[in-house]
Amino acid sequence: MRQIxxxxxxxxxxxxxxxxxxxxxxxxxLDTKVYSHDETRTSLRISGYTSTxxxxxxxxxxxxxKEAFDKFQSLNSEKGLxxxxxxxxxxDPQRPPLYYLLIRVWSQLFGTSVAxxxxxxxxxxxxxxxxxxxxxxxxxxxxxxVPHVAIALTTISPIHLVYAQEAQEYILWxxxxxxxxxxxxRALRLxxxxxxxxxxxxxxxxxxxxxxxxxxxxxxSGFVAVAxxxxxxxxxxxxxxxxxxxxxxxSLAGFFSFIPWILIILTNLFQFHQTTSWSSSxxxxxxxxxxxxxxxxxxxxxxxxxxxxPFSYLVTxxxxxxxxxAIYILCLTTHPxxxxxxxxxxxxxxxxxxxxxxxxxxxxxTAEQYLMPSYLGIQLAVAYLLATQLYNGxxxxxxxxxxxxxVIILSGVTSCAxxxxxxxxxxxxxxxxxxxxxxxxxxxxxxxxxxxxSSSHSGxxxxxxxxxxxxARFLLVRGKALPKLPKEFTDVFLLNPSTSLRKTxxxxxxxxxxxxYSYKSYTFWKLSRxxx
Numbered sequence: 001m002r003q004i005x006x007x008x009x010x011x012x013x014x015x016x017x018x019x020x021x022x023x024x025x026x027x028x029x030l031d032t033k034v035y036s037h038d039e040t041r042t043s044l045r046i047s048g049y050t051s052t053x054x055x056x057x058x059x060x061x062x063x064x065x066k067e068a069f070d071k072f073q074s075l076n077s078e079k080g081l082x083x084x085x086x087x088x089x090x091x092d093p094q095r096p097p098l099y100y101l102l103i104r105v106w107s108q109l110f111g112t113s114v115a116x117x118x119x120x121x122x123x124x125x126x127x128x129x130x131x132x133x134x135x136x137x138x139x140x141x142x143x144x145x146v147p148h149v150a151i152a153l154t155t156i157s158p159i160h161l162v163y164a165q166e167a168q169e170y171i172l173w174x175x176x177x178x179x180x181x182x183x184x185x186r187a188l189r190l191x192x193x194x195x196x197x198x199x200x201x202x203x204x205x206x207x208x209x210x211x212x213x214x215x216x217x218x219x220x221s222g223f224v225a226v227a228x229x230x231x232x233x234x235x236x237x238x239x240x241x242x243x244x245x246x247x248x249x250x251s252l253a254g255f256f257s258f259i260p261w262i263l264i265i266l267t268n269l270f271q272f273h274q275t276t277s278w279s280s281s282x283x284x285x286x287x288x289x290x291x292x293x294x295x296x297x298x299x300x301x302x303x304x305x306x307x308x309x310p311f312s313y314l315v316t317x318x319x320x321x322x323x324x325x326a327i328y329i330l331c332l333t334t335h336p337x338x339x340x341x342x343x344x345x346x347x348x349x350x351x352x353x354x355x356x357x358x359x360x361x362x363x364x365x366t367a368e369q370y371l372m373p374s375y376l377g378i379q380l381a382v383a384y385l386l387a388t389q390l391y392n393g394x395x396x397x398x399x400x401x402x403x404x405x406x407v408i409i410l411s412g413v414t415s416c417a418x419x420x421x422x423x424x425x426x427x428x429x430x431x432x433x434x435x436x437x438x439x440x441x442x443x444x445x446x447x448x449x450x451x452x453x454s455s456s457h458s459g460x461x462x463x464x465x466x467x468x469x470x471x472a473r474f475l476l477v478r479g480k481a482l483p484k485l486p487k488e489f490t491d492v493f494l495l496n497p498s499t500s501l502r503k504t505x506x507x508x509x510x511x512x513x514x515x516x517y518s519y520k521s522y523t524f525w526k527l528s529r530x531x532x
Contacts, residue, residue, distance in 0.1 A: 011390075011402075015152045018409055019129070022155030025416040026122045026164045031115035034424045036431035039167040040073065040462035041092070043117065045100045046107050047072050048079025050087045059453040059476040063486060066472060069465040074112040081105070093268045094276050096261055098216040099169030114466070117167045125164035125171045128154055131178035132376075138185035139338055140384065145391075149405070150383035156412030158302035159368060159375060161419055162427045169217055170369040176214035177224055177373055181345070183207040184228055184247075188235070191243045204250045211254035216261065220349060224373050225251060227348035231341050282361040291366040292354075293320055298368065299375050300382075301411040303418055304426060323378050326385040333388070346377035368427070382408075430522050431463045437495075437517055437524050438467035444491035446471060450527075451495040453478035457522050461495060485509055485527075494525040 035043075044054070049072050058068055084104045088097050106120045129151050136147035154160050163170045183206040190200040214221035232247040265272055283291075293316035300319055305312045327346075331339045353365040364370065386408070389401040419425065424435045441447045441464070449472060451461045461476065477483050482504060485492060494502060494513060502513055502525065510530055517524035 011405075012148070014406070014409065015148055018152050018413065019155050021413055022161070022416065023126065025156075025161055025420050026125055027119065028420045030118045030122065030165055031113065032423055033165065034428050034431055034434050035114050035167075035463055035466045036428040036434075037457060037459035037463050038429065038431075039117075040459050040466075042100070042103065042167045043073040043112065044462070045084050045087055045092070046104050046112060046117075047074060047076060048081075048083030048087060050091055052091075055453045055478050059478040061475070061477050061481055061483060063448070063473050063475050066465045066468060066470060066474070068474070069462055073462065075107055089264045090268060091271060092275060093261075093265045093272045094219060095169070096216045096219060096258075098213060099172050102172075103167070114167075118165050121166055121168070121171050122164050124175060125160065127175045128160065128171070128178065131175055131182065135178050135182040135185070136380070136383070138182050138189065139341060139380070140334075145387040146384055149387045150380060152409060153300075153379050153383055153412070156409060156416055157299055157379065158412065158415040158419060159298045161416050162298075162302075162425060163369060163372075166427060168369070170372060173214065173218045173221070174372050174376065176210055176217055176221070177376065180207055180210035180214055180224070181228070181341075183210055184232075185341070187246070187250075188232065188243060191246065204246055208250045208253045208257075211251060212257040215254065215258040220370055220373075223349040223352055224345070225254070227344040227373075230348065231344050234340060235337050279364040279367075280362050283357070283363050283366070285358070288357060288363075288366070290316075293317070295366070295368050295371065296320055296323060296375075296378070299323075299378060300408055300415075302415045304422065323382065326378070326381040329385050329388070330381045334384070342377045342380050345380075346374045349373040430457050430520065431460055433517055433519050433522070433524075434460060434463050434467060438464055440516055440524075441472055441491075441493060442469045444472075446473075446488065446490045448473050448475055448486065448489040448492045449495055450475045450477070450483050450492065450497070452476075452497060452501055454498065457496050460522070464495070482508060492527040494527060496521075496523050497525065 044051070054072050058064055058072075081101065081104055084100055085097055088095060088100055103117065103120055107117065110116050110119075132150050132154055133147040136150050140146045160171070160174075163174075183203050187200065187203040187207055190203060211221070211225060214224065229247070229251065232244060236244045294312065297312075297316040297319040301315055305315075327343070330342060350365070350371055353370055356362055357365045368375075386401065386405050390398055390405070392398070424432055426432065428434070441449060447468075449461075449464065449468075451458060451474070453476065461474065465474070473489065475483050475486075482501075485505075493516075494505070497505075505511065505527065506513060509527075511527050512530050513525040513527055515523060516526050
């Protein structure tokens with residue numbers, strides 16, 4: 001491959017500036033955003049308690065303060081690291097334990113505040129930069145400008161920033177994907193050249209370790225491993241070569257190391273299906289395609305316009321065409337060993353999620369975090385396009401591509417600035433409206449919030465406990481028990497009640513309910529007497 005010069009001084013200065021800005025945004029306003037339903041599950045795992053224990057201790061029909069939730073969102077003397085592992089195995093077998101064990105240790109060292117818990121992801125996200133640099137160096141070998149552009153794109157990528165500030169495992173997963181991919185390419189290159197035998201053994205060992213860590217971070221790492229396997233087999237021209245043998249041994253070692261958690265999944269298979277049943281919710285094709293386009297655009301621009309905004313269609317279509325063009329140029333101008341790796345990284349993790357949604361219905365592929373490997377592949381393709389086009393063609397053509405690069409960088413910086421100042425984001429999912437709900441509750445003089453343990457979004461009760469003022473009280477019930485309504489509260493609210501529970505309360509207490517907020521299956525109601 002021909003040599004590509006380093007970026008000019010002004011561009012290198014711009015990339016360094018962007019890098020500094022991106023790091024700043026990762027640690028800015030860590031504690032101001034809504035602590036979502038999923039993030040409270042992380043804190044629950046840190047505490048070592050299970051949801052069953054939570055229901056038994058506080059979903060008992062008694063009025064409690066917001067401080068009652070603290071026991072299940074922080075460290076305590078009753079539970080240890082083993083309880084964190086046990087609670088995951090019993091209630092969340094679809095979530096491998098690596099992140100949760102690490103965050104538990106992190107909490108023991110630095111505390112359990114929202115900012116502290118999220119800072120772990122922010123710090124881990126810094127490992128993305130050297131990892132993607134290494135991956136680009138191994139993949140593209142000579143063009144030094146590609147790694148630099150790739151770092152710039154990931155530094156100010158909105159979707160990277162979002163998950164760098166989430167108390168979830170996805171940014172750690174991305175790091176394991178990057179390192180395992182880079183170590184695989186390094187091992188293949190050493191295998192081809194036959195040099196540095198000691199390094200060759202070390203790198204295959206590193207691949208085994210990072211593959212294992214990746215599997216223990218996310219089950220979806222299996223799709224990345226399949227992409228790696230197809231790549232190794234295809235580049236060996238489907239022959240049982242020494243390279244294929246080495247890869248087979250390394251990957252088998254990684255998968256054998258994951259067998260203990262596979263056994264846990266099989267033991268708790270019913271719970272596994274129950275906790276992943278949300279993915280089978282039906283969604284028509286048009287909203288599905290719209291969701292895919294918006295997800296793709298969030299790699300580069302995210303101003304949270306919403307799917308109904310006409311500007312969103314222009315933005316998403318522009319980035320869709322741009323990503324397609326980048327992949328086209330990649331396949332046209334690079335060796336098959338380069339473009340095949342990126343194409344597989346994009347396609348193999350995405351197809352098992354997208355295809356079932358298209359054929360049978362479902363929303364698996366609308367979860368942005370599950371498509372992180374595919375987003376990474378798209379970013380690599382775009383980085384290659386930008387890095388090469390800056391030096392190809394006449395002066396006018398190069399100037400146009402310089403402008404395009406600057407526009408993409410400014411889009412990312414603007415998005416990061418917007419995201420950093422928002423208190424709630426699309427990534428909060430069903431908890432997106434909790435800030436609005438909390439404001440309604442906080443406006444009341446003596447508010448009472450009623451919630452039932454059977455609610456499909458009962459974790460939002462924990463989320464709201466971070467947002468409501470100390471004057472708010474909670475009345476949590478489970479089973480067939482009806483809440484006894486105390487008279488001392490000025491306003492009574494129902495959080496996501498079932499229709500039967502709401503109707504029963506209306507009938508028993510001669511009241512009526514009025515819906516104040518609704519998002520998908522998540523509702524918030526106010527209770528008032530009919531005489532009013």
